[in-house]
Amino acid sequence: MASNITARGNPGRKKIGKDGVLLFLLSTPFIACMIAFNYFPVYGWVYAFFDYKPGIPLAQTPFAGFAHFKAMFDAPDDLINALVNTLAMNFLNILLSPLAIVFAIMLNEVRSTKYKKFVQTFSTLPNFISWVLVFSLTFAFFSTEGLVNTLLAKLGSSHAVDPIGNERITWLFQAGITVWKTLGWSAIIYIAAIAGIDGELYGAAKVDGANRFRAIWHITVPGVLPTFLVLLLLSISNMLSSSFDQYFVFYNPLVAGKIEVLDYYVYRSGIKVGDYPFATAVGMFKTLVSVILLFSVNFVSKKIRGQSMI
Amino acid sequence: MKKTKASRPMSVAAALCLTAALTACSGGNSNSASPSGSAAPGGSSSPAAGAVKLSISWDQQFNGTPGVQNNPVANEIKAKTGVTMDIISSDPDKIKVMLAGGDLPDIMILPPDQAKVALDGKLVMPLDELLAKAPNISKFQTALDVINARLNNTDGHHYFLPINIAPNAKPFSNYAPWIGWYTRWDYYKEQGYPELKSYDDMIPMLADELKKHPTTDEGKKVYGLSGWTDWGLWSYYVPFVYAEGWTESTKNTTTKPDGSYVYRYAADGPFWRGVEFYNKAFRAGILDKEAFTQKYSDYQGKVKSGQLLTIHMGWELDGANAYFKAKGQDDKGFVAQVVDGATSQAYSLQSIVGLNDPWIVISKNCKDPERAIAFLDYLYSYEGSGLLSNGLKGTQWDIENGKPEFTDATIKARTEDKDFGVKTGVGLYGKLQGLGGSTVDPSTGAYLDYGLTEKYFKTKLNPLDKDYSEHYGGTYPGDAWNKLVEQGKAKSLSPAFIPALPALQSQGDDDLAKIEANIEQILIKETPKAVMAKDDAAFQKEKERILGLVNKAGMPQADAFWKKSFEDGMAKYKELVGDVK
Structure with missing residues (x-):
């Protein structure tokens, strides 16, 4: 591909070529969208510094300074609980993320193309089901009269399971549901990465006497590892903003202490309690933690891989 | 509504x-x-x-x-x-x-x-x-x-x-009481019309009924009492407000059955009365645990498939009883549970x-x-x-x-x-x-409402309501409650309920509204722990812990505000209308 930026004339000064201008123009709508939907809303942070009430123009709203931030840290129990829940559930998701690689490798080893495609399609479908439907399905399976408890009762068990209302297993249960919903979809990128591995490597390994497992371990796994690391780093930096829908639909008083994540806490403070400035302040705090995580991960990535993400 | x-x-x-x-x-x-x-x-x-x-x-x-x-x-x-x-x-x-x-x-x-x-x-x-x-x-x-x-x-x-x-x-007289506790008349009759001194006495009665009828005709599990999560704290206390003579002139001002002011969420308020009842039901093994996880629509599903022994609202009666009617069991279904000294809501009043x-x-x-x-x-x-x-x-x-x-x-x-x-x-x-x-x-x-006529009540009367009404000497359920009031076996709504009182009370500002919204959120989150306490001591401990949380969130401030607002409102009311009981 021709270079988009070509150096002409004065050494050290770069001039943008025609291709560069074209590409820039092509990207303009997306940049505009990003500014409109990602940067412009940041203006809303200003509400954290005012005693905002709906309908009253900001110019007529009393300035509150850092009062709402102070309130956040004066009674930090809920905030800390939400932060712990967010981090715990997302770390569990990250811990379980290699399952997608295992699934992709297993799928890659299947000889029957028809069966492989069927499994791939079937496992990808849950990704497109809304969280509301996932909750309904889960309720149909795990409620007192759900499939699981009915089966248990028919098998003579007097013990009923209630993962939807059991606080002790909330984190694990939510991680399990996330895996069920996203496994097939996450595996797609790894299947693509495996497809990109030079086939001659497998041939050479076979000549060297490697069995199937050895070939996977020494060729496939190293082949998909860079992809895994990039996705891992991205998911860590984005972990505080993930899956509000999931935790919202599964929220109930029995598991509230373990499922209330930062986004839910923002929703509760803003919409339920009506304290919009406080909710905005919590949202800003969340962004700060996300940025710290991003730079930390970037630092680690730089140290380990010698490459910076940003 | x-x-x-x-x-x-x-x-x-x-x-x-x-x-x-x-x-x-x-x-x-x-x-x-x-x-x-x-x-x-x-x-x-x-x-x-x-x-x-x-x-x-x-x-x-x-x-x-x-x-x-x-x-x-x-x-x-x-x-x-x-x-x-x-x-x-x-x-x-x-x-x-x-x-x-x-x-x-x-x-x-x-x-x-x-x-x-x-x-x-x-x-x-x-x-x-x-x-x-x-x-x-x-x-x-x-x-x-x-x-x-x-x-x-x-x-x-x-x-x-x-x-x-x-x-x-x-x-005017309602066809049937509006909000409170409604139980299965056919099971009550089967038990020999046990005399209930208070609504707490419903619990052993329901436990007995559940023992005898653990499943519906279709084999579905039956529960003594249930609830739902998406109306906030409503199901905990509103039935008691209406059935036991508490009043709630506005969201914030409640009075005890004796007419004295109490904050809704205070230790001796209607909310904790309801929580205590739910705890007793839990300990008796009749509470549906999904009361804490299901939405109102899920609860409604159970109501309409005959899976509950108790419902909370008069306007659900037709839907709940339709299950029995569809099976030709016209004499089965829900009616307002009569308890000694309960508050009748047969008489209602709309105001100017x-x-x-x-x-x-x-x-x-x-x-x-x-x-x-x-x-x-x-x-x-x-x-x-x-x-x-x-x-x-x-x-x-x-x-x-x-x-x-x-x-x-x-x-x-x-x-x-x-x-x-x-x-x-x-x-x-x-x-x-x-x-x-x-x-x-x-x-x-x-x-104006043609649903309040004698013809409507008579035509609507089904064998179930007829049997119930006649048992208490009335011609329709609301009339039966009127008769109970006449006989001194039930009470009219408390005189402490004054429709126009809110107009005479000072109202809180936004800060107070935030405090109260926060209190509600804490209670929504924490109350199930008290309901599921295994004995009196554990219940008391949980209650104190939760009260500690809401006190920290500003409940004393809200309580003090509404107490003064209520007292000032009542003083103005006395000034305007003279003698107030």
Whole structure:
């Protein structure tokens, strides 16, 4: 591909070529969208510094300074609980993320193309089901009269399971549901990465006497590892903003202490309690933690891989 | 509608006196009218030039199909006013977001707890100039003044319209009690009509029933008591408020059965009364644990499939009993549980101030305020309110023996067809109905709601209700409760319930509202732990822990505010009406 930026004339000064201008123009709508939907809303942070009430123009709203931030840290129990829940559930998701690689490798080893495609399609479908439907399905399976408890009762068990209302297993249960919903979809990128591995490597390994497992371990796994690391780093930096829908639909008083994540806490403070400035302040705090995580991960990535993400 | 307010007949006089006094105090209201109501019969509206579509947001989930309304009642309204209703189903969160974002429909049904936000943010339209063109609404200036007083609004404008105003308020008898505890009559009878000294005695009774009938005929599991999560804390305490004689003049002011003030969430308030009851039910093994995880729709599913031994609301009776009726078991089903000294809600009272909750507003974004007020004014006429309540003459009702009555087919359909309201529009738009059902229409001399007639009660009476009523010496369930009151076995609603009291009380500011919203959120989250305490000591420990949390969140501050507000309101009330019990 021709270079988009070509150096002409004065050494050290770069001039943008025609291709560069074209590409820039092509990207303009997306940049505009990003500014409109990602940067412009940041203006809303200003509400954290005012005693905002709906309908009253900001110019007529009393300035509150850092009062709402102070309130956040004066009674930090809920905030800390939400932060712990967010981090715990997302770390569990990250811990379980290699399952997608295992699934992709297993799928890659299947000889029957028809069966492989069927499994791939079937496992990808849950990704497109809304969280509301996932909750309904889960309720149909795990409620007192759900499939699981009915089966248990028919098998003579007097013990009923209630993962939807059991606080002790909330984190694990939510991680399990996330895996069920996203496994097939996450595996797609790894299947693509495996497809990109030079086939001659497998041939050479076979000549060297490697069995199937050895070939996977020494060729496939190293082949998909860079992809895994990039996705891992991205998911860590984005972990505080993930899956509000999931935790919202599964929220109930029995598991509230373990499922209330930062986004839910923002929703509760803003919409339920009506304290919009406080909710905005919590949202800003969340962004700060996300940025710290991003730079930390970037630092680690730089140290380990010698490459910076940003 | 979740709640309604009622009082014993003796408060009628007090309310009317207060009304007169308030009217006198309101000053500067040129359109004031006599509360006894000289509203002209019939609506004055006629289709204005051209049709217009007005968007109207509900305060809760709309019972019909949201969007442009197309049913006989909606079409008649369109013919009379030229307005096509475009209903937006809603919930408290959605309303808050609409107000915060300024994305407002033409007309809104607002709960009072959002009224201050709407008012302070100037999100609603002052109605004074428009009211000059609304003769029917203008007759109820007093009711508008009461809302202003309740909101401490002194800017001289009126913004909020109350609904279900009864200009010539007089008590009426419901077919059956409205909110409380309803149990299976066939099982109660099977147990030999055990005498219950208090509602707590229901628990061993329900446990026995559950032991004998653990599953439905279809093999589904049966529960003694259940609940739901999406109405906040409602199911914990509201049935007790109505059944045990507590009162709740507004969301914030509750009184004990003896009439003394108590904060709703205080240790000795109605909320903890309910939590204690739920804990006892849990310990007796009759509580459905999904009460803490299921939504109202899931709960409704259990109600309609015969899986519960207790329900909380009178308006669910037809739906719950339809399960038995469909199987030809007309003598089985739910009735209001009679307990020694329980509070009867057979008598109800609507007042000149209308319902406390919700109110109607025209939003600042309304595209055609004049058409909006003309539309609303029609619904505040006898004709308009009657149309919403009863449907069309010759179709849903007709004149029989000189009196308006629902036809037999309508009564049958109302009782048996759960989609009757959606199909016909009858009763579907109650939150736009200006006049209450107990208003006497001067043109007919009958209650505006034809569901309050003797014919309606007699035709509606099924073998189940007949057996129940006759057991207590009445002709229909509401009448049976009246008889129990006459015999001293049940009480009328507490005299501490004063419909107009909210108007005399000072109201909290936004900070207090935030504190109270936070308290509610804490209680929603923590209460199940107390309900599931294994013994008295564990329950007490949990109760104290939760009270510690809400105290830390500012409950003493809220309690102190409302106590003073209640005392000041009562002092003003005494000044206005004299002797108060």
